[in-house]
Amino acid sequence: MPQSPPALVTFWNSSIGKKIVVALTGLVLVFFLIAHLSGNLLIFVGQKAFNDYAYFLHHLLHGAGVWIARVVLLTSLVLHVVATVQLTIKNRASRTAYQKEATQRASKSSRIMIWSGFTVLAFIIYHLLHFTARLGPYSSFNDLTVTRPDGSTSLDAYQMVINGFSSLPAVIFYVIAISLLCSHLSHGVASIFQTLGLSTSKTRPLYKKLALIYSAVIWVGFLSIPIAIYFFRLGQA
Amino acid sequence: MNLTLKVWRQKNANDPGQLETYQAKEIPSEASFLEMLDIVNNQILEQGQDPIHFDHDCREGICGMCSLNINGIPHSKEQGITTCQVHMRKFSDGDTIWIEPFRAKAFPIVKDLVVDRSSFDRIIQAGGYIDVRTGSAPDANSVPISKEVADAAFDAATCIGCGACVAACKNASAMLFVSAKASHLNQLPQGAPEKEARVIGMVEQMDEEGFGNCTNHFECEAVCPKSISADNIAKLNRDYLLAKAKQSVSS
Numbered sequence: 001m002p003q004s005p006p007a008l009v010t011f012w013n014s015s016i017g018k019k020i021v022v023a024l025t026g027l028v029l030v031f032f033l034i035a036h037l038s039g040n041l042l043i044f045v046g047q048k049a050f051n052d053y054a055y056f057l058h059h060l061l062h063g064a065g066v067w068i069a070r071v072v073l074l075t076s077l078v079l080h081v082v083a084t085v086q087l088t089i090k091n092r093a094s095r096t097a098y099q100k101e102a103t104q105r106a107s108k109s110s111r112i113m114i115w116s117g118f119t120v121l122a123f124i125i126y127h128l129l130h131f132t133a134r135l136g137p138y139s140s141f142n143d144l145t146v147t148r149p150d151g152s153t154s155l156d157a158y159q160m161v162i163n164g165f166s167s168l169p170a171v172i173f174y175v176i177a178i179s180l181l182c183s184h185l186s187h188g189v190a191s192i193f194q195t196l197g198l199s200t201s202k203t204r205p206l207y208k209k210l211a212l213i214y215s216a217v218i219w220v221g222f223l224s225i226p227i228a229i230y231f232f233r234l235g236q237a
Numbered sequence: 238m239n240l241t242l243k244v245w246r247q248k249n250a251n252d253p254g255q256l257e258t259y260q261a262k263e264i265p266s267e268a269s270f271l272e273m274l275d276i277v278n279n280q281i282l283e284q285g286q287d288p289i290h291f292d293h294d295c296r297e298g299i300c301g302m303c304s305l306n307i308n309g310i311p312h313s314k315e316q317g318i319t320t321c322q323v324h325m326r327k328f329s330d331g332d333t334i335w336i337e338p339f340r341a342k343a344f345p346i347v348k349d350l351v352v353d354r355s356s357f358d359r360i361i362q363a364g365g366y367i368d369v370r371t372g373s374a375p376d377a378n379s380v381p382i383s384k385e386v387a388d389a390a391f392d393a394a395t396c397i398g399c400g401a402c403v404a405a406c407k408n409a410s411a412m413l414f415v416s417a418k419a420s421h422l423n424q425l426p427q428g429a430p431e432k433e434a435r436v437i438g439m440v441e442q443m444d445e446e447g448f449g450n451c452t453n454h455f456e457c458e459a460v461c462p463k464s465i466s467a468d469n470i471a472k473l474n475r476d477y478l479l480a481k482a483k484q485s486v487s488s
């Protein structure tokens with residue numbers, strides 16, 4: 001008898017299996033966003049709190065913690081993007097166009113998932129060059145340092161963020177990208193429950209509400225930082 | 238009433254097809270939508286032309302044969318009914334009505350408004366049945382089934398396989414159909430023993446037929462003439478995940 005491919009392969013190749021991968025990787029990113037936001041908001045506490053937090057992250061598990069997080073996040077993101085691009089291609093190929101077509105229930109956000117997704121992807125790449133790798137025009141951020149109580153020096157992450165958001169184009173791009181991310185999440189978070197088979201018509205409105213609240217928190221939280229810096233001169237003499 | 242119809246005409250599967258405009262004159266408001274098309278077809282026949290081809294059979298909402306996208310919506314914007322149950326009193330004199338086939342790559346057009354939905358039959362053949370020993374019929378009450386299960390299975394079983402869910406879906410996904418058929422049998426004691434093989438078989442056949450994926454838009458629910466719930470889709474997602482998990486450890 002011919003050997004059938006392993007269940008994991010056929011799972012990935014199936015429509016439902018791939019959607020479940022999208023939901024699970026999306027869930028990882030959804031949790032990450034909350035953790036990332038909680039840390040970032042320390043910028044409102046002050047320079048020391050924010051820099052201590054950055055120092056803590058980079059020295060968690062003797063420096064391994066941040067790498068474990070990076071591997072998990074990057075793997076999730078790559079799987080999420082590969083799966084959603086493949087799904088979208090299949091979806092487009094399955095539909096043949098109507099001359100007249102009405103939409104009754106699908107939200108705008110649910111229909112632009114691939115475009116909000118691609119914007120977020122572009123944003124993530126930019127964001128990593130900006131604050132994580134600090135490449136090109138951002139290499140000067142490496143010169144911003146603070147002295148730790150033990151006499152060692154480390155990056156002045158606080159000052160880096162303040163400088164980073166003193167540029168209007170950067171702030172505008174953050175606003176656009178975060179807004180589209182929240183559009184993505186307003187559909188995505190509710191979708192997780194349906195895709196994983198956890199929702200019923202009774203609980204569906206609840207998950208929809210949860211998704212809207214989550215997206216609103218993400219939107220207000222992440223955008224408060226560049227707005228406070230650029231327009232309200234947070235951290236500037 | 239007098240109406241303007243924009244009807245999709247297509248000679249065969251390979252013809253590109255186009256919309257043609259027809260004037261439907263003196264249509265009684267008590268006529269059904271399909272009777273309106275019959276009247277128009279009589280006029281077309283009188284002029285010695287090829288009538289508009291469309292599918293129908295029972296004309297009472299039970300067989301699932303009628304189709305048609307009416308003003309952009311499968312079975313029209315009326316909820317919970319089939320095209321054959323649409324009546325002309327829902328339209329007004331002077332209206333323009335767009336009539337197109339149920340479109341999907343997996344539903345190739347045969348002619349005009351007639352599409353080939355045999356992809357649904359092949360999905361059923363891949364698991365939408367139960368294996369039973371034939372012989373004398375078992376006593377009706379020998380297998381106890383709770384009221385909740387019986388009701389939920391019956392709700393799913395009301396699917397008439399018309400394909401409106403596919404036609405309405407932005408991705409031409411067949412998930413509402415497949416999930417209804419699977420969940421009808423999966424939750425009953427007669428269907429439960431083959432649940433995993435059924436779920437995997439039907440989903441794989443669905444993918445092979447070229448249907449798209451569910452993106453949780455819920456357009457299908459809005460057009461289903463039997464108001465089948467997308468709860469069945471959630472259930473199918475869960476059952477597929479569990480069936481594959483079991484397959485991966487047992488094979």
Ligand code: HEM
Nearest residue numbers: 023026029030084113114117118121188189191192195452
């Ligand atoms: C922080 C980043 C991101 C988060 C938190 C996120 C989250 C999510 C979530 C929760 C879903 C719903 C999963 C489901 O339907 O069950 C989803 C769907 C989707 N995501 Fe993302 N996503 C992110 C980045 C991206 C990127 C970079 C792309 C680029 C291609 C993308 C494209 C999509 C698409 C197309 C869908 C819809 C898939 C479908 O319904 O078939 N996402 N996302």
Ligand code: FES
Nearest residue numbers: 294296301303321
């Ligand atoms: S013709 Fe039978 S359901 Fe419409």
